[in-house]
Amino acid sequence: MSEFLDIDFGGSNAAPVVGIDLGTTNSLVAFMDLTGPKVIPGADGERLVPSVVYRSPSSEIMVGSAARRMLIDDPSRTVYSAKRLMGRGVADVADELKLFPYRIAPHSESVIQLELGERTFTPPEISAFILTQLKENAEAFLGRPVRQAVITVPAYFNDAQRQATKDAGRIAGLEVLRLVNEPTAAALAYGLDKRKDGIVAVYDLGGGTFDISILKLHEGIFEVLATNGDTHLGGDDIDNLLLRIAIEDVGSEWGIDASHDGSLVQTLRRAVIDAKERLSFAPRTTIELQYRERAYRREITREQFESLIRDIVDRTLQPCRNCLKDAAVTPEQIDEVVMVGGSTRIPLVRQSVETLFRARPHTELNPDEVVALGAAVQAGILTGAVEDKLLLDVTPLSLGIETMGGVVSTLIPRNSTIPASAGEVFTTAVDGQRNVLIHVLQGERELAKDCRSLARFDLKDIEPLPAGAARIEVRFLIDANGILSVTARDVRTGKEHSIEVKPSYGLTDEQVEAMIEESYERAEEDVRERMVREALVEADAILAAVEKSRQSEAYGQMTPAEQTAIDQAVNELLMAYHSGNHELIRAHIEKLNQATLRLAELMMDSALGTLKGTRI
């Protein structure tokens, strides 16, 4: 990659930094123009790119609406909601994997491997396909290469989930300048030119995740006071609930086990989602299904729907109360409530939020777009295009280390403003001990086994000393992306101490590098393929022209040697035709061009002669 293009020359020549909302259901890309943040549409004019990836039997990758259609025709090669698998192990998602149409490869404990045909893909690779599509949409729209992006993540994403998102960006050839929390991004989009001071709550119920954040606004500073949420709660859960009921219903009506027919399940899934969306505006609707000459119809009222989903909606309320408590504000102190995410269109969700915060929530901005717009604003802050705004975000989960008896000792409490740091001095327990293992965890529980294991850090090659004599200071730093880095220093010598990281979940750096390499190769392959196709189009044109000329008067005027030369050039081009090498094809096109040069002149002359003869 050229460093040259990343240099900021100021003004409009600066390389664009886009803002990306990498969503569970839909993804969007936005950028900052002179009047404010704008969503960039795709070639089809659509602003939302469905977060669906399809891999055809001939290894072709499709992303977006085209891929979503394949969910019905070829579900086992189509991945949706990959975001729910980011930074997770198989054990975390066992329940919902049953409903997904794709297969999981064995050995998916620390990184899930999805089987699509004969190859496996990790969730970051799937997300990278979506990011690549968004990148291409932006490049086509802006007419310039895009290499840098701000990507949003759920505020409640842990370290591994954030790292996985950053990895996805790298695989897609994007430098991720910042990960921004989705509710905070939404606040940025809303806060623009609006309220100068006050306390704002952002309730973000998306396809797969739920976040609540409480912010204090003061003269352009957006200070997050507290955040809470559930990275496994969203519209998908409502869909899955309805789907389970519908599968059973259809099954008993048709006398089959519907759950084993992947295509039927996906058709049914589409039908319940459509019904769910209609119920946000209509008091009753019908779940309708046409499948292989059979039909299924079931009427559902909003009342029935609400009683079905009440538990799911209620699960968002405790995080809200916890968030209020951590922010040390009462519902009365909240000046405004902002709604984000497609699921906030559901009337029951709006009512519940209104009751809890005792304020009518804001819904002016499109809840599907507001996060991407905020990401573009943050991109503007980073490039200097937006000068007066500053986001001070927090880490959603406490960071700690495992101590004696499996108890967690907290180093950085949740809701600390990031960047945040903490130091701890470690020593040896027995004489001559050469290494110390530090187990780092994230979570609010007291025991290590109940928290999320982030990584094990191995302090190696400690000088052999009596127990307790070695002193190594370890510094934990959570950066502005919410991602942890660890450094170690020998207190006695002052020297940097080496540290080996074994992440518990996610990809190693080497794996990411290999995937980047592969994506370059894939990109090169794509370019090569296009050049070959273009060369073949030209070859076809010239071969057809030569064949046609053989009937002409001019051809008869050629010497036998000239005719042989033409035949030979045609043969050579035909031989190169299937080589798959565009340079070779082009070389022979050129050769044939040369061989037919005089023929072309003669034909031109006779054509002109005809023209002269007709005297128009």
Add this chain to the structure above:
Amino acid sequence: MNAPEYFELFGLEPKLCLDVRDLEQRFYALSRKLHPDRFLRATPAEREQSNQASALLNDAYRTLRNPVTRAEYVLKRSGLEAAESKQAPPELLERVFELNELLEEVASGGEEARPRLDAAWRRLRDLLGEADVALESLSARYDARDGAAAGEIRALLIRRRYITNLLAQADRVLVS
């Protein structure tokens, strides 16, 4: 390595009583200068420096804006760390016994003990409130260079920590 002093970072005198609103204004102003968002196009070394400086600023603000962590910090700097103690302060013993008994009863299904647990919980909250009021006046005495104040604050902080641990314990039972 001597960590830069938190008060100095904000250009403040090391005092226990401070104007939190003023501290906030200083925090915002410094954040605008130091935050990594401002150094995106700087050299890697400058970016790293901004990361460290910004983390330190945030750690300092988190510590100083709360009167309890502020007092703990000041005591620690003067070598009077208020270490956590498993030993109940004698004047709290009776309440500790009572609470533990009630917690056990409720945890093993004795729902009729719940109202008494609630009452015990409220009394603990009141004690916490009293401790916070006491900290305020002790802080003023400390700032006025009352030599005995530091020791008293230390005892108060240990007692307070004990109460918050008890409350957290009770919260877990009350929530379930």
